[in-house]
Amino acid sequence: MTPAEQRDLLQAVADHRLDVAAADQQLTAAQQPLDFANLDLERPQRTGYPETVFGEGKTAEQISQIIPRLRAQTPVVLCTRVTTAKAQAVQQRLADRQDVRYVAAARCLVAGEIPTPTTTGTIAIVTAGTSDIPVAEEAAVTAQAFGNHISRVYDVGVAGIHRLFAKLDVIRQAKVVIVAAGMDGALASVVGGLVASPVIALPTSIGYGSSYHGLSALLTMLNSCAEGVTVVNIDNGFGAAYAASVMNHL
Amino acid sequence: MTPAEQRDLLQAVADHRLDVAAADQQLTAAQQPLDFANLDLERPQRTGYPETVFGEGKTAEQISQIIPRLRAQTPVVLCTRVTTAKAQAVQQRLADRQDVRYVAAARCLVAGEIPTPTTTGTIAIVTAGTSDIPVAEEAAVTAQAFGNHISRVYDVGVAGIHRLFAKLDVIRQAKVVIVAAGMDGALASVVGGLVASPVIALPTSIGYGSSYHGLSALLTMLNSCAEGVTVVNIDNGFGAAYAASVMNHL
Amino acid sequence: MTPAEQRDLLQAVADHRLDVAAADQQLTAAQQPLDFANLDLERPQRTGYPETVFGEGKTAEQISQIIPRLRAQTPVVLCTRVTTAKAQAVQQRLADRQDVRYVAAARCLVAGEIPTPTTTGTIAIVTAGTSDIPVAEEAAVTAQAFGNHISRVYDVGVAGIHRLFAKLDVIRQAKVVIVAAGMDGALASVVGGLVASPVIALPTSIGYGSSYHGLSALLTMLNSCAEGVTVVNIDNGFGAAYAASVMNHL
Amino acid sequence: MTPAEQRDLLQAVADHRLDVAAADQQLTAAQQPLDFANLDLERPQRTGYPETVFGEGKTAEQISQIIPRLRAQTPVVLCTRVTTAKAQAVQQRLADRQDVRYVAAARCLVAGEIPTPTTTGTIAIVTAGTSDIPVAEEAAVTAQAFGNHISRVYDVGVAGIHRLFAKLDVIRQAKVVIVAAGMDGALASVVGGLVASPVIALPTSIGYGSSYHGLSALLTMLNSCAEGVTVVNIDNGFGAAYAASVMNHL
Amino acid sequence: MTPAEQRDLLQAVADHRLDVAAADQQLTAAQQPLDFANLDLERPQRTGYPETVFGEGKTAEQISQIIPRLRAQTPVVLCTRVTTAKAQAVQQRLADRQDVRYVAAARCLVAGEIPTPTTTGTIAIVTAGTSDIPVAEEAAVTAQAFGNHISRVYDVGVAGIHRLFAKLDVIRQAKVVIVAAGMDGALASVVGGLVASPVIALPTSIGYGSSYHGLSALLTMLNSCAEGVTVVNIDNGFGAAYAASVMNHL
Amino acid sequence: MTPAEQRDLLQAVADHRLDVAAADQQLTAAQQPLDFANLDLERPQRTGYPETVFGEGKTAEQISQIIPRLRAQTPVVLCTRVTTAKAQAVQQRLADRQDVRYVAAARCLVAGEIPTPTTTGTIAIVTAGTSDIPVAEEAAVTAQAFGNHISRVYDVGVAGIHRLFAKLDVIRQAKVVIVAAGMDGALASVVGGLVASPVIALPTSIGYGSSYHGLSALLTMLNSCAEGVTVVNIDNGFGAAYAASVMNHL
């Protein structure tokens, strides 16, 4: 229950539009702890960012209970790693809320409004191939939910390096750069050698054979001969964008 | 040869303190390309930072030739991963230079002066144990060479977590935090959950048995459940500080 | 066939309520060895605990034959790693028994009654996240089946460490602590540094990317810088609880 | 400085046996923090056990400074993983202390007196081969330093399993059992199936070829088909004994 | 086409029961090379054993064409790794042959008759658990197809080692012993230390968590501290039995 | 003390050549258990082979005490993995024994006489390269110590496969074949396809780069597409020969 909703409820009681017992029940429900989760509602105070919901391994039922609780504390709630089917189930359960939207390209549920950017810097999201786009889109939605401008530079892998140079101006204008790549992961090193901003390398599980679901790209990126490159977990678009947002707001 | 040295040389020629043939030879030598290395002298223009020398796998002879070349372009040259013996050999070869100093705790050679900080933010360098200190000191020297204030918070690992809380104020005042830890690497997650600034996790090869020379800490850090944590290579104090400096100057 | 059931059968024969041929057939069946399993009926004498059924890889038919045999020796039989579908198939086959119950949250079949605790100490079961709960519940059911008090402390991972401190009293009151965590597995080290009781670290396969299905948490826990921590196999809630029960009964 | 030593110092001042300036200097020195370590002096209150010194990666100089600080808080200080050379260097530096002794078989320095056991239970330390003995001895010294009776059962590996059965009575009399084994690590499973007490499996790096420095034994032990077995890190005799001591004092 | 079938065909032509064109077509078909496989029909001369069909990755159509070709050279053809569905498809295609039988427990198709044993020695097939039985049955069918007596000793894992001792006489009477085990794989070492015959260790993929689909058992067995143990690939029941048969016929 | 030595001692007492106290002391010493080892003197009864000493990780002192004990039970004692330096130290300690000989090519100490072969079959030892010879020689000495004829076929790797065919007759005459190979380990598969006898594949740690100290050859051999091949641990020449000897005596 947001502060505004709470005020509305009290007003309704005062206006006799809602009887006391019903109001009491609603307030109690909103304050009751979830029995399966221990929400970290103090996080904004501590880290400046609200808790985000990692949707994988949670049921639609659980997500449907968590979203309103977090939403009561913050204007936008992000829930990552949600399949289309699970998203629909959540949306049905929360049908009375108008603000829950599914961004299929990023596999994310968003409750509330994407805020207008709270800083002038831009986060560039660069991918080596088209198959890296879902992970990049998870990063894009996350960065926007946290109040950042973003620019997309997709499909500029090193096998055709002129494509990268054609977009270098866009990349250099960004305050922070995320480079998503699978297979050989070489793009992160090349970009790292060309820009002056922090580069967050985001290995993806794209590839086959001895790519080992992103291990090849991960090792490449950890061993980047370009300096200033830091790395996040395989396919962790959310984590890359979170870190980028922290840097972009410095 | 720095611009100042070049001017001095020309003046000496003008003053007949140096004959033309000797001056010619000195200038030629200073401009001659090294046959074993291809120095990246344009890097400051491209990334804002001069090239640093990775000392491992280079001979004292090679380092002694590279340092003056780079030093001619930049007020301070950093050479990492230098053993005491190799440092002495370099210092002997460069005995006529007053500005080459060995920082044993960090295994670094520094040529030139550590600059006064060029930004007001501080980089906190946090370690889990005392054995992580050499890697942390490599980060400290690097950060200082790149114009940053630093603060050291050493030996605050999670086995005695009250030690961390006692230093939390210092850590929270930093604009960027580096967390160096070996063994279980858990400190990065704990710090990541407590601060609002970017956290760079720096796994060290400290540990035994199934720590696998830092693999355990590396995986822990890549899988950190705290958000905003990015990771660099095992024992890569230089890389952590380089990235931290880029962020600190944003 | 339990001793009581055997006595009842003989009494029924004596009372002519059961004819000899039928009684003979029942007794023979109860004593016949299974052709696919070699039950370890002496285990209680040797280790103090009855054999438990590992349900994965066994058919409903096999489980349905094993349960009554073991149940004849012991008041409660535990069968772990049973899917909902397999549980239903077993319950149908054993429809004449009233005592077979499926605990879905723990993926366990329980035949017989959970005993009242046979010791005063408590086993605390702590999880880092909500996704670790199924493994934790397997531990909970097992600990109860072996006669222990338990306390649950769920979703107190280190990304929001104040949640852990809020529950520290409960954890410290336990005689033995099980810490279940996936991803970075850091919670085991933090708890290990805060309590005086034995800590059993239980890595879970929760996570993605380079968590490698629990390998990251497993290595973290084996390398814990907190002392007194021992480790069991990934997702092995049963094993953790078994070991905890042995310690709790010391 | 122990409380008794502090009282003695003050008395000496009162008796004019020590002048104030000297006493002041001694007190100050004893209270001054070490600049390289952050000792966890509250640990006994928190976990019931004093901090132990992990000697690997610490210099003789550092160890020589840490030992007196810890010794001031506790009757016995244990320093593990100390080579003979380093031990001699420490002993020279601390030549005025009578209480520093090197236990070569366990690679441990012990400062102070091994206490008389503070519990009646025994910890059995079992090894598969003679090459596992150094790790087992580290466990033995640790267990004794923490106030436990121990019994040694060495060289009873499963290749000649009758040797194990000949010693089974001794093992069964123990309250806790540590099983140290390298190579196939099979002994832990066999012992685990034969005793009712907690079994701590301690993989050692003994073996060659595909033993991978203890990985083979570690995996064997984590996958033990015997229940109640928990595992510690490869060659971590100290950790095994610490955990065993906690259990033995329950 | 076997020699006998060829003779029958020619006799049918001579008797005018079969016209020349049809006979010609049949003979041609039987001699035509397969376009997808290059059968090794000389193998019996070279190694004493006919080629066996590895069914995984072959279609029912391919298996249906290979079986008659091989069957023409040898009294029994074994086809391993065949699912129930694929077996039925093959049997339909070869409906006119009476001799193709599916052994579900071993996932094998057998064409022709299992021969009477051609040697007096026995191969004992020992398993640690009931889940290892499918792999063990593949070994059993293979051993029988190659003319060996077998004895089965199932579910005698080391967690209840008395079960093994109860069957030791049977195992010791065998000329060759196969030990199939997953999880900790410890049974191979224990058996290896108790018998004088060759022991073939057969790791199975049974287990969970850090068993890594048989890697744990494989490493255990390669590092067996018992001598005389050799190892085959994970789940390779066929390979274990083939090697055992070669030894049994020495 | 061998039976003969014991008889001699008693005779000396009877003849008053040795006084009772000295004889008593000698007998007692010979019967006293070693405090660091638990020799498996019943092994010949159980497995038909005496215990062998694995020299790695044992001191010269320990080996010098073990050899006479075992030698008292068996005509020949083999001690593997002994460096030249350690061998000399042992020989000095046992200078009064004439029968201790060092076989440098195989890194083995042999005490007693290599017996005349106790079976007519031959074990062929085949290597891919010259670098595999030390491992092969360990196998050769072991096989001879256990009473086997051997034949050596060295340096016939598949890069020049005609060399193998030139020696095929020798290999085919053997009753058992050991194939030692590092690098690609392909020789085992090729030999396995050409002979009718059991083939024991012995991976060696020869190679560089991604051979990973024998892992490459080990995996190749476990996955051999030739049937009848079993595998032992990397560089385990002793284990290969032990297994081969068991087979050769069938």
Place this chain on the structure above:
Amino acid sequence: MTPAEQRDLLQAVADHRLDVAAADQQLTAAQQPLDFANLDLERPQRTGYPETVFGEGKTAEQISQIIPRLRAQTPVVLCTRVTTAKAQAVQQRLADRQDVRYVAAARCLVAGEIPTPTTTGTIAIVTAGTSDIPVAEEAAVTAQAFGNHISRVYDVGVAGIHRLFAKLDVIRQAKVVIVAAGMDGALASVVGGLVASPVIALPTSIGYGSSYHGLSALLTMLNSCAEGVTVVNIDNGFGAAYAASVMNHL
């Protein structure tokens, strides 16, 4: 739109067979950049080969848009890793094109005509088993699409090495040889030792147990003791053929 098609369109406009608005729309569409892909249309100039479409991870919709764009630049477009279902979906979308054909055995879509070979040399494609054929066929289609003669030598693995020798003439006549093998991967070494042409080793994921989806074959091939062997990624038939084509056209 190919140059010819563009000319036709303009002619149609000139002939008033197509009105200007429609023509304008068609031209615009053909020139519009795809929003999800950044085609590398300059590649033929740079490397001599057009871009190929990696079908895995792309939708039928995306492939249907990419094919015409690339086809406009080049007479044949190859799309690898396409399932039957996806191929049908693409063919439906591109139903008005006559030139899109699915080669099921190779899992490839081919748009346009396979060119007549543009060089006289042949690429031999050799497989160890029948299960390697799908990967080999991907190589075959690729090699043909790039203008090469090919010869197929299938199912000649080293377990029956006479099959290889029977085909050696065909292999030796090739200018470049591709060897596809899974399991032990030994065939590449054997072929490498027998031919004078470049050998490209192509590991396949065929095998089970410790083949680890092609890792075993990959390591074998990287460690080949035959010289002149280079290696591509597991199952990368396309890459092998591409490299072979480059060599064949030298």
Place this chain on the structure above:
Amino acid sequence: MTPAEQRDLLQAVADHRLDVAAADQQLTAAQQPLDFANLDLERPQRTGYPETVFGEGKTAEQISQIIPRLRAQTPVVLCTRVTTAKAQAVQQRLADRQDVRYVAAARCLVAGEIPTPTTTGTIAIVTAGTSDIPVAEEAAVTAQAFGNHISRVYDVGVAGIHRLFAKLDVIRQAKVVIVAAGMDGALASVVGGLVASPVIALPTSIGYGSSYHGLSALLTMLNSCAEGVTVVNIDNGFGAAYAASVMNHL
């Protein structure tokens, strides 16, 4: 003994400059097989290249015997992986030969004369850093010994990619390109996307932390998103050059 040497010897006998017994002894020695090696003297006929000596793991004595044997068949013998110390020992043993030269930068012994190139094409050898030079030099010497022109392009790694573009003309003029790189190995992909010739990727063990001695670069290269790249073993400069030479002579 080369044919010329043999003729000289016979002439010396005819001229009575050498007596028959001495000549007989020399001839016999030259024809005697080595007891530790099985030289592949037919290799030139089979593959067009003489056998090369892999010096690692061979003694100076062995190398000294092998070189003259091979030298008798071929104008130049190459011996790789020879330390300075071993090279000196070989040179002393072969002091009477004038033609044995040590190339320290490549760790190679060369006996005989480097031939003039036998083809017009050039092999470009490209390195990412200066630390990759020893491996590159091994490739350079090998390529020259096999009759190729070479060009060196060193220290052009992707962290400063303009250095690569500055040398692109040289690289594009080569008929075959070798790219040696450690750390992230990204250079191979970048070069592969820029040239039309075959690219042989040569991973080096340069790097630290999670480079795992070249594994990172190896995986990067196997997963190269640029086509036409094939890979050799880590640090295998010889193998890369051998393959390049085969291609260069096509």
